[in-house]
Amino acid sequence: MEKNGKTIVLGVIGSDCHAVGNKILDYAFTQAGFNVINIGVLSPQEDFINAAVETNADAIIVSSLYGHGEIDCRGMKEKCLEAGLEDILLYVGGNLVVGKQDFADVKKRFIAMGFDRVYPPGTDPQVGIKDLKHDLGIE
Amino acid sequence: MEAILLIDFGSTYTKLTAVDMENEEIIATAKALTTVDKDIMIGFNNAYSEIEEILKDKQVNFIEKLACSSAAGGLRMIAIGLVPELTAEAAKRAALGAGARILGVYSYELSRREMGEINSKKPDIILLAGGTDGGNKDCIIHNAKLIAENIKGVPIVVAGNKNAVDDIEDIFKSENIYYKVTDNVMPKLNMLNVEPAREVIREIFMEKIVEAKGMKNAENFINGILMPTPAAVLKAARVFADGTDKEEGIGDLIVIDIGGATTDVHSIGDGEPTKPGVTIRGLQEPYAKRTVEGDLGMRVSAISLWESAGTRRIRKFIPDTKFDIENRCRILQSNVDMLPQNEEEEEFDEALGMAATEIAMERHVGVLESVYTPMGVIYSQVGKDLLNVRHIIGTGGILVHSRHPKKILKAGFYNNETSEYLKPINPEVLIDKSYIMSAMGLLAEKYPDTAIRIMKKYIVKV
Ligand code: B12
Numbered sequence: 001m002e003k004n005g006k007t008i009v010l011g012v013i014g015s016d017c018h019a020v021g022n023k024i025l026d027y028a029f030t031q032a033g034f035n036v037i038n039i040g041v042l043s044p045q046e047d048f049i050n051a052a053v054e055t056n057a058d059a060i061i062v063s064s065l066y067g068h069g070e071i072d073c074r075g076m077k078e079k080c081l082e083a084g085l086e087d088i089l090l091y092v093g094g095n096l097v098v099g100k101q102d103f104a105d106v107k108k109r110f111i112a113m114g115f116d117r118v119y120p121p122g123t124d125p126q127v128g129i130k131d132l133k134h135d136l137g138i139e
Numbered sequence: 140m141e142a143i144l145l146i147d148f149g150s151t152y153t154k155l156t157a158v159d160m161e162n163e164e165i166i167a168t169a170k171a172l173t174t175v176d177k178d179i180m181i182g183f184n185n186a187y188s189e190i191e192e193i194l195k196d197k198q199v200n201f202i203e204k205l206a207c208s209s210a211a212g213g214l215r216m217i218a219i220g221l222v223p224e225l226t227a228e229a230a231k232r233a234a235l236g237a238g239a240r241i242l243g244v245y246s247y248e249l250s251r252r253e254m255g256e257i258n259s260k261k262p263d264i265i266l267l268a269g270g271t272d273g274g275n276k277d278c279i280i281h282n283a284k285l286i287a288e289n290i291k292g293v294p295i296v297v298a299g300n301k302n303a304v305d306d307i308e309d310i311f312k313s314e315n316i317y318y319k320v321t322d323n324v325m326p327k328l329n330m331l332n333v334e335p336a337r338e339v340i341r342e343i344f345m346e347k348i349v350e351a352k353g354m355k356n357a358e359n360f361i362n363g364i365l366m367p368t369p370a371a372v373l374k375a376a377r378v379f380a381d382g383t384d385k386e387e388g389i390g391d392l393i394v395i396d397i398g399g400a401t402t403d404v405h406s407i408g409d410g411e412p413t414k415p416g417v418t419i420r421g422l423q424e425p426y427a428k429r430t431v432e433g434d435l436g437m438r439v440s441a442i443s444l445w446e447s448a449g450t451r452r453i454r455k456f457i458p459d460t461k462f463d464i465e466n467r468c469r470i471l472q473s474n475v476d477m478l479p480q481n482e483e484e485e486e487f488d489e490a491l492g493m494a495a496t497e498i499a500m501e502r503h504v505g506v507l508e509s510v511y512t513p514m515g516v517i518y519s520q521v522g523k524d525l526l527n528v529r530h531i532i533g534t535g536g537i538l539v540h541s542r543h544p545k546k547i548l549k550a551g552f553y554n555n556e557t558s559e560y561l562k563p564i565n566p567e568v569l570i571d572k573s574y575i576m577s578a579m580g581l582l583a584e585k586y587p588d589t590a591i592r593i594m595k596k597y598i599v600k601v
């Protein structure tokens with residue numbers, strides 16, 4: 001695997017302890033050449049942001065599996081702006097909300113919150129990787 | 140007889156400990172007021188003549204004389220990092236473990252105003268960190284530039300993003316700044332790497348600070364002032380816990396040192412969770428960890444101790460006292476040499492010691508946070524889990540002199556009512572009653588086996 005020189009911060013936000021998907025994402029993004037800073041499960045917004053500041057990350061990849069994604073992600077973009085991370089890309093995926101809601105609607109709400117990309121449940125990590133390479137102009 | 144003389148140039152007293160290397164015994168101790176303002180050797184000689192007096196009937200040959208020092212304000216340091224919880228915290232931990240007194244911790248890109256502030260604090264050394272290796276460079280380079288322009292004559296330890304080192308060296312060289320580069324205190328996110336910085340801080344302490352503090356002439360008579368006193372205590376604790384190739388240590392331990400101005404806590408142990416299913420969060424903890432509470436002390440900091448603890452918390456330890464708690468603390472702070480004259484005053488001091496122990500331990504140990512889910516409670520841990528630490532050692536004035544040191548230290552044990560603090564559940568209490576920890580730290584530099592055996596003899600169960 002060849003390094004592509006880009007750094008991402010990866011983690012599962014809030015009081016969410018679903019660990020399996022996080023390990024898979026770590027593996028997939030590392031294989032794709034990213035320098036992955038994995039802050040793991042049970043991670044508050046501040047931990048994502050602090051990690052991104054110290055490591056000069058290019059993107060933050062948030063997972064939320066347990067249905068409280070909307071509450072947990074609120075205000076994250078604003079905090080990034082406060083921390084001087086104006087240009088950092090914000091991606092989010094997993095089971096963002098409870099139950100079967102119309103995804104188009106969910107996506108709209110997360111975009112309004114300042115996320116650059118929002119993925120429905122069960123999205124293949126490769127989809128996110130392809131988008132990220134595109135958004136960072138490395139492919 | 141061959142002996143080694145160990146010297147602690149303390150802020151108030153210069154303390155001497157003579158060790159018989161053959162029998163591994165302490166053959167004499169003495170102390171005299173530290174005289175750093177005029178000539179550090181005056182106080183030393185006062186104590187030394189006492190030692191000579193004690194040993195006058197023996198043929199003692201001091202083959203080595205080793206010293207540590209916290210005189211002239213101790214090792215005064217500033218720690219600088221990027222994010223407060225990350226590299227700034229890592230820098231602070233490195234400096235504390237090197238035995239420093241932290242004058243301030245700064246984060247993010249600094250301002251000229253902050254430079255003025257740092258200058259006015261008159262640090263001996265500045266530790267400059269920021270960014271993981273390969274991470275943020277802008278901040279540490281910005282701060283290096285500001286330091287080069289604004290702060291003269293203070294040695295700088297650079298322990299940040301390795302990718303910024305070339306730029307920083309150019310900046311410091313062009314401004315003739317004395318600096319040393321070492322490994323990043325946080326090379327990867329949440330990974331702590333404090334030992335290289337601690338070592339470099341010690342080098343600068345020996346090369347520059349001893350002289351700057353007017354203690355160079357001491358080195359004509361003694362073999363060297365090797366480290367700041369708190370670093371010697373931490374070293375002793377570490378050797379005592381870990382042991383050596385030949386000599387077994389006593390395992391994970393905590394040292395509590397309650398002084399007039401501060402309360403220090405040292406812990407040796409990895410602090411990994413002792414319960415299953417606990418997730419660790421945040422910056423890694425140092426294996427040998429030192430924290431210093433500047434607001435918790437028996438005299439100089441008696442009022443701030445009262446302010447931090449509150450009247451009710453102190454009264455909890457001394458429910459029937461006739462003293463007005465606030466008032467008594469004020470009296471103690473304005474009479475720093477005051478010793479308890481009767482049982483009531485003794486009990487009051489003990490209560491202050493207990494409050495200091497309880498709070499200092501709560502700040503030192505890890506905290507377990509519970510997250511409630513329909514599956515039950517899950518836990519995340521920030522800091523060190525010290526529940527199963529087997530020994531807690533008391534040193535410092537009140538603990539050494541009190542008749543009830545165990546009672547005082549029990550305030551630092553695990554408590555069901557505040558079960559989130561991962562304090563030791565039922566450790567054995569040992570007291571450094573001959574006050575030898577710093578001396579043993581010095582001895583352990585060269586003779587660790589002997590130091591352990593002496594500690595086993597003299598640091599005793601109560
Ligand atoms: C195993 C499991 C658990 C285990 C977790 C063990 C552990 N530590 O990992 C335990 C039993 C502890 C658990 C607890 C709970 N769980 Co659960 N759990 C599951 C289960 C069965 C599998 C999760 C899993 O590992 N999947 C496999 C991995 C590989 O997939 P993944 O996590 O979805 O991640 C992938 C994708 O989502 C995607 N992805 C994720 N993030 C991102 C981000 C981007 C940018 C991209 C591109 C892709 C991407 O890539 C990942 C890798 O392929 C799911 C149901 C299911 N079949 O998915 C429920 C499920 C996730 N749990 C659920 C719930 C509600 C809970 C609980 C609240 C209580 C409960 N009713 O069980 C608690 C919450 C605990 C907490 N605080 O977090 C719900 C969530 C409902 C919702 N969001 O609407 C689910 C969907 C079950 C359900 N259908 O009700 N759970």
